[in-house]
Amino acid sequence: MIRIGAVFSLIAGAVAIGFLLDNPEETGKPILGLPVDCNMGERCYIQSFVDRDPGPGAADYACGSLSYDGHKGVDFRVATFVEMMKGIDIIAAAPGQVRATRDGIDDLGVDHYPLGQDCGNAVVIAHDNGWETQYCHLAKGSVSVNAEDLVETGDLLGKMGFSGRTEFPHLHLSVRKDGAPVDPFDGQEITLSCEASDADSLWSTDAKQDLSYQPGGIVDIGITNARPTLTAIRHGNQAIAQRASQKNLLIWARFFGVRMGDQLELHLIGPDGEIVSDITEIARNRAEEMRYAGRKALNGWTKGQYRARAAIIRAGRLFDSEDQVFVLN
Numbered sequence: 001m002i003r004i005g006a007v008f009s010l011i012a013g014a015v016a017i018g019f020l021l022d023n024p025e026e027t028g029k030p031i032l033g034l035p036v037d038c039n040m041g042e043r044c045y046i047q048s049f050v051d052r053d054p055g056p057g058a059a060d061y062a063c064g065s066l067s068y069d070g071h072k073g074v075d076f077r078v079a080t081f082v083e084m085m086k087g088i089d090i091i092a093a094a095p096g097q098v099r100a101t102r103d104g105i106d107d108l109g110v111d112h113y114p115l116g117q118d119c120g121n122a123v124v125i126a127h128d129n130g131w132e133t134q135y136c137h138l139a140k141g142s143v144s145v146n147a148e149d150l151v152e153t154g155d156l157l158g159k160m161g162f163s164g165r166t167e168f169p170h171l172h173l174s175v176r177k178d179g180a181p182v183d184p185f186d187g188q189e190i191t192l193s194c195e196a197s198d199a200d201s202l203w204s205t206d207a208k209q210d211l212s213y214q215p216g217g218i219v220d221i222g223i224t225n226a227r228p229t230l231t232a233i234r235h236g237n238q239a240i241a242q243r244a245s246q247k248n249l250l251i252w253a254r255f256f257g258v259r260m261g262d263q264l265e266l267h268l269i270g271p272d273g274e275i276v277s278d279i280t281e282i283a284r285n286r287a288e289e290m291r292y293a294g295r296k297a298l299n300g301w302t303k304g305q306y307r308a309r310a311a312i313i314r315a316g317r318l319f320d321s322e323d324q325v326f327v328l329n
C-alpha cells in the first residue's frame, strides 16, 4: 500500500490494511469460531494456552503464566465434573472435512488411558490450505461425526469429556498448518516467543470477544468440616459445612493462573467475629491452586451466618475476590 505512494492517502492505506487483518481468509488462514458451545468466563474458561516460551519455562501468548512447558494447544475447561455431566457441546471451529475420529475410550482421565492415545476420544478436521483443527478428550460415546463428513462452523462434533491424558474435564484444541502447531491467538508457529505480534489471531471477531484474556482468578470457594482435597473440589462433591456442632471449620478456595509473588488471602468471619485470616505468598506460577485454612472449637461453633472471602493480591493491588455466605445450623 505504502509503495503506491502519493496516489493513496494514508487513510485509504489504513482502511485497506484493516480489511486484510479482519479477513484472515484473504491470507488463506481459517477464521475460527469458539470450539465449545459454552459461556466463556461463566461456565467455561481457558485453563492453559499454547506454550510460547521456546525454553524450558512456559508462557502464554500474552506472556502470562497460563501454560505449561511444551503445551501445544488451548484447554477449554469447566470447573467441575458436575458441569461436564450436564453436557458441553464441542463444535467445529471452522468449515472443513472430518479427517479422523476416535471414540470408545473411558472417561477415566490420566490414570486409565490406552498407551499412545493421549488425546482420548477425538475429532480431526481438515480445512483449506493445509490447516487442521483437532479436538481431544471428548466424552465416551459422544463423537457424532465420521471421517469424510463435511462440517460447517458450529456443527456438533461430540461432548466435553475426560478421556485420554487429562486431569480434569476439558477440550484440548490443537491448530496446525501443514502439520506444524500454530497458536490460534496470534496465528504464529509456536516456536516463536510470546513477544511475537498477535496481529494474525485466527479467531473471528465474536470469538475474540468471548476469549478476552483472563490472567487468573478465583474459581470457587467453600467451607467444610474436614481437610478439603482438590480431587473432591474438581468433582464438585467437596462436603460443605452445615452443622455448628462439628469441631473443625475450614475455608477453602480454588484459584487459576496464580503467579509467583501473588498473595492469596482466605478470610472466614462468623457470628462471633474473625475465625480465619490467612495470607500465603505464591512461590511459583501455578495453573490451578487450592488453599485452605481452618480452626478447631472443642465445643463447636455458634449457629448462624458465616462469611467466606478469598482474594488475590497481585503487585500490591486487589486482583480478584469472591465472597460467599454459608449458614451453620
Ligand SMILES: [Zn+2]
Pocket (backbone or CB within 6 Å): 048, 071, 073, 074, 075, 171, 172, 173
Ligand atoms: Zn491441553
